[in-house]
Amino acid sequence: MADWRMxxxxxxxxxxxxxxxxxxxxxIFCSCSTAFGAEPNTQCCPVCMGFPGTLPVLNREVxxxxxxxxxxxxxxxxxxSKQDRKNYFYPDLPKAYQIxxxxxxxxxxxxxxxxxxxxxxEIGITRIHIEEDAGKLVHDPDKGTLIDCNRCGVxxxxxxxxxxxRTPQEAVAYLQxxxxxxxxxxxxxxxxxxxxxxxxxxxxxxxxxxxxGTRTEMKNLNSxxxxxxxxxxxxxxxxxxxxxGETIVQETRRFDQNTGKTYTMRAKENANDYRYFPDPDLAPxxxxxxxxxxxxxxxxxxPDARKxxxxxxxxxxxxxxxxxxxxxxxxxxxxxAAQHTSAVRTLANLMITEVFRLLDGEDxxxxxxxxxxxxxxxxxxxxxxxxxxAKKTVAALWQHDxxxxxxxxxxxxxxxxxxxxxxxxxAQAIHDNPDMVSGYRAGKLPLKKALMGAAMRNSNGMANPVxxxxxxxxxxxx
Amino acid sequence: MKTIxxxxxxxxxxxxxxxxLTSVEITKAYLDRIxxxxxxxxxxxxxxxxxxxxxxxxDARRASGEKVHPLCGVPVAVKDNIxxxxxxxxxxxxxxxxxxxxxxxxxxxxxxxxGCVLLGKTNMDEFAMGSTTENSAFHATHNPxxxxxxxxxxxxxxxxxxxxxxxPFSLGSDTGGSIRQPAAFCGVVGMKPTYGMVSRYxxxxxxxxxxxxGPMTKTVEDNALALDAICGYDRRDTTSVKRGYTPMxxxxxxxxxxxxxxxxxxxxxEGLSADVRTAVMHAVETLxxxxxxxxxxxxxxxxxxxxxxYVLSSAEASSNLARFDGVRxxxxxxxxxxxxxxxxxxxxxxxxxxxxxRILLGTYTLSAGYFDAYYKKALQVRTLVIRDFERVLxxxxxxxxxxxPTTAYKLGEKTMSPLEMYLGDIHTxxxxxxxxxxxxxxxxxxxxxxxxxxxxxxxxxxxxxxxxVGYALETALGKVCKEVQL
Numbered sequence: 001m002a003d004w005r006m007x008x009x010x011x012x013x014x015x016x017x018x019x020x021x022x023x024x025x026x027x028i029f030c031s032c033s034t035a036f037g038a039e040p041n042t043q044c045c046p047v048c049m050g051f052p053g054t055l056p057v058l059n060r061e062v063x064x065x066x067x068x069x070x071x072x073x074x075x076x077x078x079x080x081s082k083q084d085r086k087n088y089f090y091p092d093l094p095k096a097y098q099i100x101x102x103x104x105x106x107x108x109x110x111x112x113x114x115x116x117x118x119x120x121x122e123i124g125i126t127r128i129h130i131e132e133d134a135g136k137l138v139h140d141p142d143k144g145t146l147i148d149c150n151r152c153g154v155x156x157x158x159x160x161x162x163x164x165x166r167t168p169q170e171a172v173a174y175l176q177x178x179x180x181x182x183x184x185x186x187x188x189x190x191x192x193x194x195x196x197x198x199x200x201x202x203x204x205x206x207x208x209x210x211x212x213g214t215r216t217e218m219k220n221l222n223s224x225x226x227x228x229x230x231x232x233x234x235x236x237x238x239x240x241x242x243x244x245g246e247t248i249v250q251e252t253r254r255f256d257q258n259t260g261k262t263y264t265m266r267a268k269e270n271a272n273d274y275r276y277f278p279d280p281d282l283a284p285x286x287x288x289x290x291x292x293x294x295x296x297x298x299x300x301x302x303p304d305a306r307k308x309x310x311x312x313x314x315x316x317x318x319x320x321x322x323x324x325x326x327x328x329x330x331x332x333x334x335x336x337a338a339q340h341t342s343a344v345r346t347l348a349n350l351m352i353t354e355v356f357r358l359l360d361g362e363d364x365x366x367x368x369x370x371x372x373x374x375x376x377x378x379x380x381x382x383x384x385x386x387x388x389x390a391k392k393t394v395a396a397l398w399q400h401d402x403x404x405x406x407x408x409x410x411x412x413x414x415x416x417x418x419x420x421x422x423x424x425x426x427a428q429a430i431h432d433n434p435d436m437v438s439g440y441r442a443g444k445l446p447l448k449k450a451l452m453g454a455a456m457r458n459s460n461g462m463a464n465p466v467x468x469x470x471x472x473x474x475x476x477x478x
Numbered sequence: 479m480k481t482i483x484x485x486x487x488x489x490x491x492x493x494x495x496x497x498x499l500t501s502v503e504i505t506k507a508y509l510d511r512i513x514x515x516x517x518x519x520x521x522x523x524x525x526x527x528x529x530x531x532x533x534x535x536x537d538a539r540r541a542s543g544e545k546v547h548p549l550c551g552v553p554v555a556v557k558d559n560i561x562x563x564x565x566x567x568x569x570x571x572x573x574x575x576x577x578x579x580x581x582x583x584x585x586x587x588x589x590x591x592x593g594c595v596l597l598g599k600t601n602m603d604e605f606a607m608g609s610t611t612e613n614s615a616f617h618a619t620h621n622p623x624x625x626x627x628x629x630x631x632x633x634x635x636x637x638x639x640x641x642x643x644x645x646p647f648s649l650g651s652d653t654g655g656s657i658r659q660p661a662a663f664c665g666v667v668g669m670k671p672t673y674g675m676v677s678r679y680x681x682x683x684x685x686x687x688x689x690x691x692g693p694m695t696k697t698v699e700d701n702a703l704a705l706d707a708i709c710g711y712d713r714r715d716t717t718s719v720k721r722g723y724t725p726m727x728x729x730x731x732x733x734x735x736x737x738x739x740x741x742x743x744x745x746x747x748e749g750l751s752a753d754v755r756t757a758v759m760h761a762v763e764t765l766x767x768x769x770x771x772x773x774x775x776x777x778x779x780x781x782x783x784x785x786x787x788y789v790l791s792s793a794e795a796s797s798n799l800a801r802f803d804g805v806r807x808x809x810x811x812x813x814x815x816x817x818x819x820x821x822x823x824x825x826x827x828x829x830x831x832x833x834x835x836r837i838l839l840g841t842y843t844l845s846a847g848y849f850d851a852y853y854k855k856a857l858q859v860r861t862l863v864i865r866d867f868e869r870v871l872x873x874x875x876x877x878x879x880x881x882x883p884t885t886a887y888k889l890g891e892k893t894m895s896p897l898e899m900y901l902g903d904i905h906t907x908x909x910x911x912x913x914x915x916x917x918x919x920x921x922x923x924x925x926x927x928x929x930x931x932x933x934x935x936x937x938x939x940x941x942x943x944x945x946x947v948g949y950a951l952e953t954a955l956g957k958v959c960k961e962v963q964l
Contacts (some may be wrong), residue, residue, distance in 0.1 A: 052574070
């Protein structure tokens, strides 16, 4: 991540509003499917299209999932909450009101712990509430604006953070942690590129000790990177405005990925009085302690707990553990693989450097059987293969999974440990590079590395690096 | 020999069951009657073309030996804010002028399953807002008892067609008196059930926390039979109540000896016209003679119920009617330059003045800075009204009061004064605010021989008690209204 620097002593104050799509089978108020990617207007009905005379009926699973998300983020679950109408006109909102929660939300006062360069920091979560999604507007150059109602009524939770975030990096760390924790609960896929996780940013600036400044809201952020860039850009814009003596206007701004700048949204989009009132078609949500407990018991071990366990039980570093718990699928994989080897630190390393590299950010499954990866770690740890060979093996298994021992044998990747053969490689290197040798002996110490490299190449990369180094040292230093 | 169209619902059901009449005969008789008088009454928005086909199907079901519902083959008129799949449902508004819903209201599904025959959709005040049916965007309905007068509203069409023998029974809706007041003006029986008793699924919403569908009939016994056919839990309506079922007529003929009837004194204050007071008090005396005890009770919060009603119902309506934006269904303006104009023009053209008035009022009471003073306050008043009714009903089997301060006024008389019109709701709205049931029935004639109605109000789910008292009174009073001369 690029370096971000404070300007003129102004601190940025950030709060994030994250909308997460809950992956219940059906919508929040009707029985339509929530499946992603269907043909437009094929997953809707009179209820979610707001036809006259239709009524909403709350899907119990939505409350179930939302409570799990609340419990996973340390929230208090409200015993009594209600649903309210948020009234405004827009073509993607069929009833001209969104059923949401206003003053009595389902979850309150949670928190997330994020890692910053300065250490762990707790970011507060003000509230989590349930609401329905609006439809999608599609702009067609010939036909104009088209409305797809498939998304109308898809259940969302809105997670509002306290304004505790102070840097763009903290914001991204919060989002990554939130995504991981929610994904662990199984209530959402949390895929920003599919729209199942969306983020709005509230940002203001102030000098520490002084009151918070006026905040602006930024929408239309499609990736964690956009969030970071938007924050950096808006911070800069606000500081420069204040430098010029301008006042910051409370408004919503749209971030443009191409220009990297934020733009005021049309004034009308800012002027809404939502006229919230309790929805008279719905009953209040009353939850008993037993039910909440029962739902809580369904939660798997969450990232922070797993990280602590990995560090305690396997001696992993905080960094390595944090990487492994970033996705439940990978944490589960790691734990499965760890059953098959005692070389757990090596295993962790292989996952973080090799496997994650091969995944390249895709939320895909790991195609190597856990026991196989474990076996590679065991071979590397015991010196059967060196790190270069391990890397090659993992890459090969990724393409075509098989018993790694078979592959290593077949491909002649076993590490060269034989002293006589290693000595021959070193001798060859010395023989082929007399200038390097004399140069080293004359005091150019880095040349030893070059000779080491030459010796390693003579072994086709198979030499045990530790033993080879010893021999190079012996030969050069006597 | 009684003509088919003057028979009661109970008599028709019995005749069908005994094989004395077929559904086709009954339906034809009603269609003929409609031909004969509808030009003068104007109670319908549309007549259903497939009525005879439905009648044939009902007869076939009965003939096949299938165990059928008592109302199988009986025709019915349905208020035009109740969705009937495949049949135009307009709410008497330009906004929904050609709207054909692809789904039916729960109550219509029930009646269809029972085998009822749809005669047509009845006229109403636009979106159920009004007390005279003069707010219909299409035409006014004339009171069959006196064609120069209003039938009441908003279920004026539903009341008029029953009074004019154009349907044996009809469905109306009551948010602030819209079944009870037209029933009183037209001299028929109308029930607003307990809130939650009848599913609102498919009733085009005016005020969600107040609306209820209810039957309008010639007699009390008919009404109990009709309510039985439409009430009950519907999982598509969260506000519908799940309870064990017992027939509405279970206490019908038990008489009123020893029953305690309360008269809320606030309902008998000034403002009640003399002829209404006389007729209602005569009914009170009749009940005493039948052995009931009558006592005065007090409901102090009653005077606040009317303003609370107008705040709450307008607020809910402003939100419920926002979906009519010209985008997915209903009227869309032909001229517009941008999105805002699409909304403004479609809604300005589609809605009538009373609807606009309520939307403006409702939006205001919900707006930032005013919510606490108006909407929240009204909700709190509502709680007081509920508690007040609970308190007096703890010592009474039912309450009795007038329905409207006057009998039916002339068409055009009140249209210039919305506030005066609103004041006419003063006796009816407290019932909707409290969510309790109320039965409106003719109790006498007022000046010019116009019908006077009274209402029997009871605790939640006490409909059988209300029918019991109503039946006893109806029997004792005999035929109250004169024959309709059309």
